[in-house]
Amino acid sequence: MYSTGKLRKVAVLGAAGGIGQPLSLLLKSDAKSRISDLALYDIANMGMAADLAHIPTASRVKGFSGEGELPHALDKADVVIIPAGVPRKPGMTRDDLFNINASIVRNLVAACAKYCPSAHVLIISNPVNSTVPIAYETMKSLGVAQPNVFGVTTLDIIRARTFIAEMKGLNPTDVTVKVVGGHSGPTIVPILSTASVKFTEEESKSLVQRIQYGGDEVVKAKAGAGSATLSMAFAAKEFYDSFVAVIDGVSSVNPVAFVKTDAFETGYFASEVKLGPNGSVKSILPENLSPYEKELLKTALADLAKDIRKGEEFARSHAH
Structure with a gap:
């Protein structure tokens, strides 16, 4: 086998x-x-x-x-x-x-x-x-x-697929959509224009809000007993499968991950990544964004820059 x-x-x-x-x-x-x-x-x-x-x-x-x-x-x-x-x-x-x-x-x-x-x-x-x-x-x-x-930012993608399916009465396994940026609140940028269904402006705003803050739904529902664990485990396994399929050469579908990249001045970004030999990684930038998505991206990058700088400063000040 x-x-x-x-x-x-x-x-x-x-x-x-x-x-x-x-x-x-x-x-x-x-x-x-x-x-x-x-x-x-x-x-x-x-x-x-x-x-x-x-x-x-x-x-x-x-x-x-x-x-x-x-x-x-x-x-x-x-x-x-x-x-x-x-x-x-x-x-x-x-x-x-x-x-x-x-x-x-x-x-x-x-x-x-x-x-x-x-x-x-x-x-x-x-x-x-x-x-x-x-x-x-x-x-x-x-x-x-x-x-x-x-x-691993796959949780944002599986939430987006689930919430779109709920809104439109679809099977979530039939829904595809890209989500880029980072992995918290306003840094999460759902590219709803990449979904196979169309949304009104009101639907778009409602979906974006829910995808960005889906984690809060779980924290609240668990009444203080934790955050998203089961859906996160599912998302991590989905990422692992797509990731190793590319490494093994049995798939050409690029996984989405938050990686070090020169593509954005922030230095890190989550988008589709092309995995090359020797562990090289190339971020594939989202194209043809709607004006609303461009605004979301602008907000995301400003927030991301702060989060990333905080991580880099911590690493530098705690160098082994």
């Missing part, structure tokens, strides 16, 4: 958390994921690895608990997925989140730079607009010439 050369070791850092557990389940249970080894790491007890290991698919699962076992989790990893950190709770600003998660991400990617420098590192930990620059700059400062760092 598996072709040689395409099996890989995947490490999930923060595997015991609200996103880490369902994501690990999705990765282990899908025989098509082409994973030979699934390394599950957290500072907590990783007994869940034994639980997952009983699922009859070919990938071997091993749990790693505590900082002392992090090097073993990362050894020979091809892909590292990082959902580690604290979730957003009601009343919590993205600054509050930043103060906690920035250090967690920096320490984990520093270990990646040491033990699997050529791995593809997929960042889920929020705020992505700042944690991706932290990851990239930290790995660069530790001697990784071309850090393969990708921010």
Whole structure:
């Protein structure tokens, strides 16, 4: 069932958390994921690895608990997925989140730079607009010439597809739409003109608002018990699948990711990315934007610049 050369070791850092557990389940249970080894790491007890290991698919699962076992989790990893950190709770600003998660991400990617420098590192930990620059700059400062760092913003796309389908009475699996920019509030730019259905001005504004702040719906619905975890795990698995399909040469559909790019003066941006040899990444810019979308993009870039600068400054001031 598996072709040689395409099996890989995947490490999930923060595997015991609200996103880490369902994501690990999705990765282990899908025989098509082409994973030979699934390394599950957290500072907590990783007994869940034994639980997952009983699922009859070919990938071997091993749990790693505590900082002392992090090097073993990362050894020979091809892909590292990082959902580690604290979730957003009601009343919590993205600054509050930043103060906690920035250090967690920096320490984990520093270990990646040491033990699997050529791995593809997929960042889920929020705020992505700042944690991706932290990851990239930290790995660069530790001697990784071309850090393969990708921010996972797929959740914005799956929300857009779901909300459009609800509004128009469609099956969400039939809906496609591009969402670019960043991964928080006004930095999220839904390109509704790329959807196969048309919207009135009122519908567009209502959809954009809901897509940009869909995370708040979940935080509110969970009444203080956390943020989007299950939909985020689904989004991360969808990104992983599309990402490795391109790397393996079995798909030419460009995934969307928040990456380091020269295409915008902000230095980072989420859009379709063309993956080249040796980990090179080229952002494909959105074309033919409507006047409304151009305004959204302008607002997004101003906010993004602040988030990115904050991440870069943190990385510089906490260089190893």
